[in-house]
Amino acid sequence: MEELRKKARELLTSGAVKVIIGYGPGSGKRVRAVFVRKPEQADLLICDDRCLQNLAVYLTKPEVKALGKAAVVARLPTLRAILQLAAENQLTDGQVVALGISPEGKMTELSQFKAIEEFLAGFSFELSAEEKATLEKLDQMTPEQRWQFWQEQFAKCVRCYGCRASCPLCYCEKCLAECNQPQWIPAASHQIGNLDWHIIRAMHLANRCVNCGDCSRACPVGIPLHLLNQKLAEEVFKQFGARSGMKAAQEYALCNWKLEDRENFIK
Amino acid sequence: MSEPNIYQPFLMRIDKITEEAPLVKTFKLVFVNDEEGKKFQFKAGQFGEYSVFGEGECTLCIASPPTRPGYIECTFRQAGRVTGALAGKEEGEIIGFRGPYGNTFPLEQWQGKNLLFIAGGIALPPLRCVIWNALDLRDRFKEITVIYGARSVADLVYKQELEEWAKRGDLKILTTVDPGGETPDWKGEIGFVPAVLEKADPICENTVALVCGPPIMIKLTLPVLAKLGFSPENTFTTLENRMKCGIGKCGHCMVGKYFVCKDGPVFTLAQLNQLPPEY
Amino acid sequence: MIIEKKLLKQDSVEKLFAKLKADGRRILAPKAQGDEIFFEQVASASEMAKDYIQTTLSPKGAVFPRVEALFRYQMEGKDVKIENNSEPQPTVIFGLRPCDAASFAILNSVFSWDYQDSQFKSRLAQTAAITVSCSRADEYCFCTSVGGSPGDTKGSDILLTRIGSGDYLAEILTEKGKAMVTLAPELFAEAPSEDKEKYLAKVPVKFDLKKLTEKLPEAFNNNELWMEQSLRCLGCGACAFVCPACVCFDIQDESKRESGVRLRCWDSCGFSLFTAHTSGHNPRPVQSQRWRQRVMHKFSYFNDRQKYLGCVGCGRCSRKCPADMNLLEHLKAIAEAR
Ligand SMILES: Cc1cc2nc3c(=O)[nH]c(=O)nc-3n(C[C@H](O)[C@H](O)[C@H](O)COP(=O)(O)OP(=O)(O)OC[C@H]3O[C@@H](n4cnc5c(N)ncnc54)[C@H](O)[C@@H]3O)c2cc1C
Ligand code: SF4
Ligand code: SF4
Ligand code: SF4
Ligand code: SF4
Ligand code: FES
Numbered sequence: 043m044e045e046l047r048k049k050a051r052e053l054l055t056s057g058a059v060k061v062i063i064g065y066g067p068g069s070g071k072r073v074r075a076v077f078v079r080k081p082e083q084a085d086l087l088i089c090d091d092r093c094l095q096n097l098a099v100y101l102t103k104p105e106v107k108a109l110g111k112a113a114v115v116a117r118l119p120t121l122r123a124i125l126q127l128a129a130e131n132q133l134t135d136g137q138v139v140a141l142g143i144s145p146e147g148k149m150t151e152l153s154q155f156k157a158i159e160e161f162l163a164g165f166s167f168e169l170s171a172e173e174k175a176t177l178e179k180l181d182q183m184t185p186e187q188r189w190q191f192w193q194e195q196f197a198k199c200v201r202c203y204g205c206r207a208s209c210p211l212c213y214c215e216k217c218l219a220e221c222n223q224p225q226w227i228p229a230a231s232h233q234i235g236n237l238d239w240h241i242i243r244a245m246h247l248a249n250r251c252v253n254c255g256d257c258s259r260a261c262p263v264g265i266p267l268h269l270l271n272q273k274l275a276e277e278v279f280k281q282f283g284a285r286s287g288m289k290a291a292q293e294y295a296l297c298n299w300k301l302e303d304r305e306n307f308i309k
Numbered sequence: 310m311s312e313p314n315i316y317q318p319f320l321m322r323i324d325k326i327t328e329e330a331p332l333v334k335t336f337k338l339v340f341v342n343d344e345e346g347k348k349f350q351f352k353a354g355q356f357g358e359y360s361v362f363g364e365g366e367c368t369l370c371i372a373s374p375p376t377r378p379g380y381i382e383c384t385f386r387q388a389g390r391v392t393g394a395l396a397g398k399e400e401g402e403i404i405g406f407r408g409p410y411g412n413t414f415p416l417e418q419w420q421g422k423n424l425l426f427i428a429g430g431i432a433l434p435p436l437r438c439v440i441w442n443a444l445d446l447r448d449r450f451k452e453i454t455v456i457y458g459a460r461s462v463a464d465l466v467y468k469q470e471l472e473e474w475a476k477r478g479d480l481k482i483l484t485t486v487d488p489g490g491e492t493p494d495w496k497g498e499i500g501f502v503p504a505v506l507e508k509a510d511p512i513c514e515n516t517v518a519l520v521c522g523p524p525i526m527i528k529l530t531l532p533v534l535a536k537l538g539f540s541p542e543n544t545f546t547t548l549e550n551r552m553k554c555g556i557g558k559c560g561h562c563m564v565g566k567y568f569v570c571k572d573g574p575v576f577t578l579a580q581l582n583q584l585p586p587e588y
Numbered sequence: 589m590i591i592e593k594k595l596l597k598q599d600s601v602e603k604l605f606a607k608l609k610a611d612g613r614r615i616l617a618p619k620a621q622g623d624e625i626f627f628e629q630v631a632s633a634s635e636m637a638k639d640y641i642q643t644t645l646s647p648k649g650a651v652f653p654r655v656e657a658l659f660r661y662q663m664e665g666k667d668v669k670i671e672n673n674s675e676p677q678p679t680v681i682f683g684l685r686p687c688d689a690a691s692f693a694i695l696n697s698v699f700s701w702d703y704q705d706s707q708f709k710s711r712l713a714q715t716a717a718i719t720v721s722c723s724r725a726d727e728y729c730f731c732t733s734v735g736g737s738p739g740d741t742k743g744s745d746i747l748l749t750r751i752g753s754g755d756y757l758a759e760i761l762t763e764k765g766k767a768m769v770t771l772a773p774e775l776f777a778e779a780p781s782e783d784k785e786k787y788l789a790k791v792p793v794k795f796d797l798k799k800l801t802e803k804l805p806e807a808f809n810n811n812e813l814w815m816e817q818s819l820r821c822l823g824c825g826a827c828a829f830v831c832p833a834c835v836c837f838d839i840q841d842e843s844k845r846e847s848g849v850r851l852r853c854w855d856s857c858g859f860s861l862f863t864a865h866t867s868g869h870n871p872r873p874v875q876s877q878r879w880r881q882r883v884m885h886k887f888s889y890f891n892d893r894q895k896y897l898g899c900v901g902c903g904r905c906s907r908k909c910p911a912d913m914n915l916l917e918h919l920k921a922i923a924e925a926r
Contacts, residue, residue: 070727074912075820095911105819105874198621200645200654200829200854207824208910220861222390229840230655230853260910262826263644264624312706314672316658316839316850341667360850362661362668363843389866403668524869550871551863553839553855556703560836560857563881564871565808566889571702585808587863587871587881 043089045149046115049141050084053113059139060110063100065093075100077109089115089143096254098123098210102132113139118165119254121158122287123210126252128155129292132213155290167253167285169272177273193233196240198263201231205267206243208260211250218242240270248274249295252287315556318360318405319345324380326400329466330459333431334396335372335384341403350409351375353416353439354547354575357408358555359383359395367391368552370574371409372434374441381406384434384466410555411574414439414519414545423452425511427530429502429522430459433466435547435574436521444480453480454511458502458526461490483509503529506537513538519545531578541579548573548581548588564588589741589761593779596748596756600775601682602633607772608680613716616650617682618643627681636683641726642902646832647684651711652695654829658707658839658850676711680768682718687731687900689719689743691832697894698835716764719744720756725789728903730916733795736900738788749784757784794916797897800923804888807922808880817918818879820911821858827905827913828856833886833898836862857881883918 050062066076066086073092077100078084098120100106114120121142127133140152142161152158169177180188203219206212219227219239227242228235244267251271258268278284281304282295321338329335340346352375360366367389373382387396398404416439424443428436436455443450455474459465465484474482485498485505498505502522518539520530527546534544550562550569562569565585576584596604605615616627620637624644630636637643662669696712699705722729722738731737741747745765748756757779760769769776807813828834838855842848855862858878864870872878886898899915906914 068912069906069914069917072912077819099822100820103875105815105876198624198626200825202825202829202856203859204822204824204826204910207822216861223393225390228842229838230842230851232655235655256910260822260824260826262830262908262910263626264622312704312709314659314706315703316707316852317670317672320668320670360841362663363841363848365841365850366839392866402666405668549865551865553837557701558698558703558705558835559838559855560885561855561862563857563885563889565884566892587877 043087046089046141046143047084047087049149049151050078050087050113051081053139054078054081054084058111059113061106061112062087062115062141063097063106063112064115064141065089065095065097077106079109087115089147089149093117094255094259096120096123096208096210096252096256098127099208099256101127101138101210102213111137111139113141115143116140116152117143118145118162119252119287120210121152121162122167122252123254124287125155125158125162125290126211126250126287127213128290129287129294130211130250135290159289162288167288169253169276173272176269177276180269180273192240193237195265196236197233198265199231199236199240199261200263201229201236201239202262204260204262205257205265208256209247209251210254210256211247211252212243218246240267244270244274247271249278249282249284250286251275316407316554318358318366318407319349320403321381321406323398323400323402323404326398329384329468330431330464332387332396333384333464333466334387335382335467336395336398336404337373337380337382338404338406339380346379349378351381352409352413353442354414354435355409355411356435356555356574357381357383357406357410358552359385359391360405360407361391361394361398362403362405364394365391366405366407366553367395368549368555370435370438370547372437374438374445376442376445384431384437386431407555411570412572414575416442419517420449421515422450423512423516424450424454425516425518426453426455426457427502427506427518427520427522427534428455428457429526430464431466432521432523433457436519437467437470439519440474440480444474444477447479451515454509455480455482456485456502456506456509457482458485458487458498458505458522459490460487462486462492462495464490501529502526503533506530507533511537513540513543517543517545521547541582542577544578545575546578546581547575550588590763590766591741592760592766594758594760594769594776595779596758596776598750598754598756601756604768604772604775605630605633605682607775608768611678611771613678613680615680615682616647627684641722641724641729642685642904642907644904644908645830646691646902646904647681647688647717648691648695648832650679650681650715651692652699652708652835652854654854656707656852658852660849661847663846673707676714678714678716679711680716680718683720684717685722685902686719686738686740686742686744686747687729687736687902688832689717689747690736690740690900691902692717692743694833694890694894694896694898694900695835697896701894716745716768717743718746718748718765718768721747721749721784721787722789722791723750723787725791726903726907728906728914728916729789729791730794730901730903732791732793732901733797733916733919734897734899734901735797738791739784749787751780751782751784751787757782759784795920795923797923800887800919801891803922803925804884807925808884811876813922813925814876814880817921818876818913821875821879821913822911823858823860823875823878824910825854825856825858826908826910827882827915828858829854830904830908831899832902832904833900857885879913883915883922887919
């Protein structure tokens with residue numbers, strides 16, 4: 043933590059960046075995103091295991107962009123989100139400094155995409171045993187049971203779009219959910235509307251989701267949305283060997299066609 | 310339910326469709342239910358929620374004058390889902406209408422005054438209602454002047470009426486198109502509305518000015534009016550905040566503590582100056 | 589207001605539910621789903637969540653559902669037939685908190701000023717509130733700062749306070765409350781001479797409401813204040829949708845060829861497209877303006893226009909905000925700013 047504060051102070055004092063997007067004290071025991079702009083405020087910064095929000099979500103927010111070049115405190119999913127945003131032409135190299143935090147809490151300054159790529163190459167992005175077990179439980183259900191499970195979950199959805207708002211990859215200025223010519227997704231939070239919304243969002247995030255889990259954390263009614271995204275990420279990996287957010291330049295598996303693609307999914 | 314459903318529209322039959330300009334049409338609408346039609350009253354400046362069943366509602370002003378009962382007219386530009394669906398309707402088909410909503414231009418208070426109308430592009434409809442209203446009660450007002458501009462000759466709406474007005478002799482009308490928008494036989498002015506207004510140099514004494522148009526036109530016209538001596542109290546305009554309910558409930562149209570749908574859409578410049586810039 | 593005090597034995601709640609149901613009423617009570625608690629139809633009192641400070645969503649859905657039909661329509665050749673909704677089912681909300689009970693009057697102030705929203709009004713008329721006062725509160729609760737309290741009776745038809753024995757001290761407050769007691773008079777015994785106060789949570793007043801409301805009109809132009817407060821706000825609708833007092837809505841059509849429905853759905857002033865025109869022009873283009881609207885609407889415009897505050901201090905918005913926007917903290921900052 044001291045290391046992080048020191049680095050933040052340095053970056054601000056030298057003028058290398060204008061703002062550090064990091065975690066600071068929040069309500070009660072919570073932490074929250076803070077936007078440190080003065081070296082003397084660097085002591086606000088916190089880095090512990092409560093710090094889960096994917097701060098890359100702020101890199102595309104106009105008001106935050108207006109503050110000037112940013113350094114962002116970045117755990118692994120945040121680093122992946124940065125690369126994925128780069129791959130989607132939302133960030134350019136050198137636009138952002140990542141203060142990478144390893145799972146052990148060690149900080150590394152990563153100011154080029156290449157450095158982030160190399161840093162991430164040292165970690166595995168297989169799902170944890172626990173995550174795998176949860177997905178397997180879902181897989182083992184009969185289609186009817188699974189349908190029932192998701193219907194019950196989606197029934198709670200109020201369409202607050204907290205999942206979308208907290209997602210670093212849901213940066214579309216006008217989301218498909220708001221397109222009304224035609225109205226692809228019913229705006230109402232009834233059964234069909236919710237089903238359409240969640241299936242379409244999950245599809246939009248296949249091979250883009252970086253598994254930060256923020257959609258589920260953001261959801262006020264407790265829908266485990268990340269399970270949909272994890273499932274699709276695994277499928278994409280199986281079919282195409284692709285994982286999102288590993289390279290600053292990468293092709294989007296779902297809209298690229300290659301000779302060596304296995305096409306046994308079209309049956 | 311004991312009280313009527315305030316969201317239930319009147320059913321209106323499209324009696325006549327006029328193509329005004331590219332993507333702009335006028336519908337003449339009559340009440341399917343005669344009784345409702347007889348009871349219906351409104352005043353100049355008010356608007357309604359027009360609906361295409363299956364597509365939704367959109368907010369349009371009532372473009373015909375209250376002096377001509379039995380029908381209403383609306384003029385709209387095909388812009389999105391509902392206006393697009395409206396544009397696909399044919400004569401004889403049925404659409405919905407809720408209204409009249411909002412406040413009105415205080416015509417009663419303008420007796421014996423000169424009226425100056427300034428409009429740009431598709432924003433003539435709200436003023437057309439007032440113009441006809443004043444022409445139908447011509448002896449109550451002094452001089453009536455209309456300055457109307459559009460990007461090009463094709464974009465002018467109510468072309469027939471513009472000619473009719475020009476022939477009447479009891480009002481002065483200046484039509485203008487942006488430079489480059491004229492046709493070889495164009496006889497009107499060429500130039501932007503504010504410049505034409507300045508050149509026309511209308512007297513401000515005992516005159517009220519009504520301005521409707523795209524934000525940029527309004528922004529450039531207001532200083533000219535001020536220069537010509539029009540006070541903010543005598544300068545009127547209408548606001549077009551996004552609306553859903555039209556009746557002060559849904560929150561969409563709020564500007565500060567005001568509901569544009571209830572406290573507006575008609576505002577004087579003096580009132581606008583007091584509002585936060587959220588329109 | 590009638591105040592009659594009675595004692596409702598804890599095991600009588602089940603019997604009361606049975607009587608209410610026999611009377612044709614639907615009962616909505618807090619039910620747990622995972623870590624979240626929702627007002628749902630319950631068959632038995634045993635299904636209710638035991639221990640909660642506040643529910644996840646407020647009970648406002650009972651009178652202002654997140655999606656509801658305004659009317660249905662049927663195309664018949666070139667003609668259109670409109671069909672209005674039938675009367676709503678009588679409903680009893682059980683186990684809501686005093687802050688929630690107070691919120692109905694706020695919603696009503698919007699739906700019944702000027703144009704009368706018959707659908708809302710008949711839902712409200714058909715709804716009775718059996719509120720349970722709060723024995724616990726958390727750091728997000730601030731009812732006492734906005735005119736309420738953990739044992740407040742405003743908006744409730746019957747207010748229950750759990751006393752030492754585990755039974756409820758019942759305050760019968762309205763005709764609706766009396767009517768429910770009349771369905772099962774045998775369940776309501778003579779009240780003990782106990783004071784409910786000692787069983788109520790202590791919620792200190794956290795800011796000076798008068799100061800806040802005086803300062804807001806001027807604070808409007810303090811762009812830096814709103815910008816600083818809202819930098820981390822993500823512009824979702826979570827705060828509005830969990831709020832018992834938020835009223836904004838959208839109107840949407842859905843149709844299948846010949847028939848369709850016009851729907852009203854919850855909406856939020858926090859969404860970027862809430863005010864956007866088709867042309868792209870947006871009167872509130874940035875999130876700080878939308879956050880300002882939320883605060884100004886609830887604490888300034890609302891009490892100017894509707895003579896109510898747009899907030900009952902339930903704390904839900906702050907508990908549920910994914911970005912930890914703490915409303916109370918922001919209000920304090922505005923009230924205390926010099
Ligand atoms: C008081 C008032 C009077 C108006 N009078 C006219 C008129 O006479 N002629 C005309 O062509 N247009 C008028 N407009 C603008 C018209 O309401 C919009 O163009 C129309 O709502 C677009 O709807 P849509 O469904 O086709 O577009 P979509 O983009 O599909 O609409 C989505 C929603 O956005 C809102 N909206 C979009 N644009 C506007 C806008 N410019 N103003 C307000 N709300 C908007 C509406 O609530 C609409 O339901 C008026 C607007 C207001 C507020
Ligand atoms: S769901 Fe799709 S369209 Fe909507 S914001 Fe996310 S990626 Fe964009
Ligand atoms: S955050 Fe939850 S309630 Fe909100 S739209 Fe997403 S799934 Fe629905
Ligand atoms: S305050 Fe929180 S809940 Fe409300 S819009 Fe902002 S991020 Fe969403
Ligand atoms: S604004 Fe927040 S605290 Fe106030 S009533 Fe709404 S959810 Fe509760
Ligand atoms: S349009 Fe709904 S409040 Fe004005």
